[in-house]
Amino acid sequence: MLYSEKVMDHFMNPRNVGEIEDPDGVGTVGNIKCGDIMKVYLKITDNGVVEDAKFKTFGCGAAVATSSMATEMIKGKTVGDALQITNKAVMEALDGLPPIKVHCSCLAEEALHAALWDYAQKNHIVIEGLREPVNDVSEHEELYAH
Ligand code: FES
Numbered sequence: 001m002l003y004s005e006k007v008m009d010h011f012m013n014p015r016n017v018g019e020i021e022d023p024d025g026v027g028t029v030g031n032i033k034c035g036d037i038m039k040v041y042l043k044i045t046d047n048g049v050v051e052d053a054k055f056k057t058f059g060c061g062a063a064v065a066t067s068s069m070a071t072e073m074i075k076g077k078t079v080g081d082a083l084q085i086t087n088k089a090v091m092e093a094l095d096g097l098p099p100i101k102v103h104c105s106c107l108a109e110e111a112l113h114a115a116l117w118d119y120a121q122k123n124h125i126v127i128e129g130l131r132e133p134v135n136d137v138s139e140h141e142e143l144y145a146h
Helices: 003-014 061-074 087-093 097-124 137-143
Strands: 025-031 036-044 052-060
Touching: 003 061, 025 097, 025 137, 036 061, 036 097, 052 061, 052 097, 061 087, 061 097, 087 097, 097 137
Parallel strands: none
Antiparallel strands: 025 036, 036 052
């Protein structure tokens, strides 16, 4: 079996699909190489805790599964701790992805980071360790844990 049971579950029954009205942070990224696009919405409390996260994707099954898991993992975290939700952490939580699909988990991570960046910009705060998002994730690929 190419995909773990957890990946299949999050692909078949994705959590947190949709939009958040009036989000505190929103981020959209794409990957020019595969043509996939991901948009993440965040609701963040006044004391900087992620209350809700949703995503919409024009992406492959692995992008759906990793975004489903990543949005589950980020809920309840402070915006600082949210940075610990790396593509590697998400892949581990899903019991792995085939090597050829690792880049799909980067799309989820970058979209989350882009939404956090948007939140930080709007609130004039700096989230330590967060770097400015790029529109095309494939530019960042070498930075990711594989
Ligand atoms: Fe593009 Fe998976 S093939 S995100």
